[in-house]
Amino acid sequence: MHYLFAPGLLSSGPVRVALLVGTVVAITSGVTGVFTVIRGQSFAGHSLADVATTGGAGAFLVGVNQFWGFLAAGVAGAALMEAIGVQRRRGRDVATGVVLGGALGAAALFLYLGTQRTSVTGASFTILFGSMFVISPDTVPALIASGVVALLTVAVLARVLLLSSLSPELAAARGVRVRLAGAAYLIALAVSVSLSAVVIGAVLSTALLIGPAATALRVARGPARAMAASAAIGVAVTWLGVVLAYDSYYWPPHGHGWPVSFFVVVLVVLGYLLSYLPRPGGRPRAARRREAAHEAGHEAGHEAGHEAGREAGREAERDAACSPA
Amino acid sequence: MMNTWITASAVAVIAGVTGFFAVLRGSTFAAHAIPNGAFAGAAGASLLGINVIWGLAVFAVAGALGIGALGRRARHDVVTALALVLMLGLGALFVSVSTEYADETYSLLFGEVFGVSGAEVLPIAGLGIASIAVIGAVFRRLMLASAMPEVADARGVSTRSLEVYFLVVMALATSMTVPVVGALLMFSLMIGPAAAARSFTGRPGLAMALSVAIALVTVWAGIALSYRTNWPLGFYVGVMGAGFFLLGRCWAAVRQRRAVASPLPVLPNESGYLPGLIALPCRRPCCAGRSAVPAVLLCRPLCPARASAQPAAPAAPDNFPQKTAAGLLMARRGESSVCDDETSDVWPQLWPGSRRTRCDGFRLHRRR
Structure with missing residues (x-):
């Protein structure tokens, strides 16, 4: 037992904070991430974390609490991306890229001015990678509150979002304001991502947003189960990562722990790759594909609108949940 | 200073050409992820004590091939995100183990274009010419496969292998310049000018030339301003790229308002x-x-x-x-x-x- 759980794991203060914060972030990111993956907005999810770190660097410069810098920059970035407002997927990525490019430029300036003033050169590294073991406990309540806000927004929007993500035409026909729902979702994503970026760094924030959700969408049936599975995977991966990182103080090179982000990222990617293994007792791939093709064809032939809409929406949800590709 | 100008111009040409296709194909995320993740390779190479270039090349090509291979079976953006975080996670490990590398993180991300030595100019200029040559060799096919993948498939052009080809070329061209211009600057220079150019003109060839021209103007003005104010070049490039994009959007909006209904364009016949x-x-x-x-x-x-x-x-x-x-x-x-x-x-x-x-x-x- 001591081999797996190094002595003093749960009595260590930083570890307890890391586990608590990691759990909150993993649940928030897991649930938000399902929609991010369905809507194909991984780039936006990653960029918002980077944009938020720009705000963190700016806040560091002005002397405001970093937390507000992250939040403000994240939300502003989301608003800008939405304002450029291209609905096609390729165009949306370009809009994201332009906002990201501008934000990175600003980050370069802020970090430069920051180093001019304080000569802290490691700032860029900390901002990019973060560290779970140096979270100050003061930020925990604010983090939990914002996580709850993001989760509530997603919960309220869930049905509308699912329909408008899978079939914008159908949603528009049913009177859903697709654009508004998308904008609200992007803001919720910005809140969730910028908060995870402030505590665990931009890299880990992306890993927890995309990895568990993509894995869950491959293994779970239905969006609700996918969200639950995604949160569960996220929490498991985070806990395992923290435990391994704590253990790694006893690994070579001695006296120097390996970073948490490394373990979490590797576990996330491993989990995703494992979801490609054939399931024991599962139907052969060809059969599943035939079925999917059949359902897709059925859906394409649906009589537009009205009472078929709800049914087709559910079917499309199931399709997407089964095969995100 | 001369070295800086030549290097920056070569980088702008690389960014303009590859960025045009990156924007056209919608592989903006890959354009961000590959150079950014390749920096981890540089950290690993310096840990092992070998030339940084090899680390960059290995990580860039591995990233491009990984995205290309896994992207067939899953969403592209998901695979790109996972490749990016995996590479950066490895980078975090390398940096934390070596402990002295953290100071160089800033220059790898944001570049040290004013510190270019004469020995570095020639490889980068050669790289610029080479990247134009390899893209030019498949220009028409790549154009077709990027703009209309279905038509390309119907014509027997292998869109899959073209995609991997483009990703690898882009990965190598952009990652090799990382030690000089930085991963983040390279990305800003690729996306802003190319996206702006596509708003200004509808013709592909002209748009590509314009993309290179805007990238050159951005870099030259950025260097001059950066030299005078001592602020980082990355700031000027990022802001000017976004500014050009905004300008392009305004231009497109004005032109759209002036557009008049014209008769239906003539469909080219079968052979044409x-x-x-x-x-x-x-x-x-x-x-x-x-x-x-x-x-x-x-x-x-x-x-x-x-x-x-x-x-x-x-x-x-x-x-x-x-x-x-x-x-x-x-x-x-x-x-x-x-x-x-x-x-x-x-x-x-x-x-x-x-x-x-x-x-x-x-x-x-x-x-x-």
Whole structure:
């Protein structure tokens, strides 16, 4: 037992904070991430974390609490991306890229001015990678509150979002304001991502947003189960990562722990790759594909609108949940 | 200073050419992820004590191949995100183990373009020429596969291998310049000018030239300003890239307002189909050159100026059969397929002289 759980794991203060914060972030990111993956907005999810770190660097410069810098920059970035407002997927990525490019430029300036003033050169590294073991406990309540806000927004929007993500035409026909729902979702994503970026760094924030959700969408049936599975995977991966990182103080090179982000990222990617293994007792791939093709064809032939809409929406949800590709 | 100018110009050319295709193909995320993740390779190489270039090359090519291979079976953006975080996670490990590398993180991310030595100029200038040559060698095929993958498939062009080819070229070209210009600067320089250029003109060749020109102007002005104010070059490049994009969008908006309804463009005949793709892009501002021949037909219902003049024409849905390979083959034969009730009613108005011939799932309208 001591081999797996190094002595003093749960009595260590930083570890307890890391586990608590990691759990909150993993649940928030897991649930938000399902929609991010369905809507194909991984780039936006990653960029918002980077944009938020720009705000963190700016806040560091002005002397405001970093937390507000992250939040403000994240939300502003989301608003800008939405304002450029291209609905096609390729165009949306370009809009994201332009906002990201501008934000990175600003980050370069802020970090430069920051180093001019304080000569802290490691700032860029900390901002990019973060560290779970140096979270100050003061930020925990604010983090939990914002996580709850993001989760509530997603919960309220869930049905509308699912329909408008899978079939914008159908949603528009049913009177859903697709654009508004998308904008609200992007803001919720910005809140969730910028908060995870402030505590665990931009890299880990992306890993927890995309990895568990993509894995869950491959293994779970239905969006609700996918969200639950995604949160569960996220929490498991985070806990395992923290435990391994704590253990790694006893690994070579001695006296120097390996970073948490490394373990979490590797576990996330491993989990995703494992979801490609054939399931024991599962139907052969060809059969599943035939079925999917059949359902897709059925859906394409649906009589537009009205009472078929709800049914087709559910079917499309199931399709997407089964095969995100 | 001379070294800086030459290097920056070569980098701008690389960024302009690869960025144009990155924006056109929608692989913006890969353009961000590969150079950014390749920095981890540099950290690993310095840990092992070998030349940084090898680390960059290995990570860049591995990232590109990984995205290309896994991207076949899953969403591209998901795979790209996972590749990026995996590479950066390894980078975090390398940096934390070596402990002295953290100071160099800033310069790897944001570049040290003013510290270019004479020995570094030649490889980068050569790299610029080489990247233009390898892209130029497949220019037409890549253009076709990027703008209209279905047509390319129907013509027997392997879009899959072209994609991997492009990703690897982009990865190598952009990652090799990381120690000089930085991963983040390279990304800003790739996306801003290329996206702006596509708003200014609809022609692919011109857009690419314009993209290179805007990148050059950005870099030159950035260097001059950076030299005077001592602020980082990355700031000027990032802000000017976004500024040019904004300018392009305004230009497109103004042009769109001025657009007048013109008669339907002539469809190229069967033999002229492929040349028509390059030679006859849709000139309407609403398409902004994204569309080629079959989409010219779509241009009309999609065009806002046109739609306001003709309220009966609804926007074509996203799954418009014209975009499928079967639909394209029909278009080649002078037929067109419409499977949606709404659009099929509008179709004869959009395309005078067509009539309904058959109705079995798809409704076919044969052109005279």
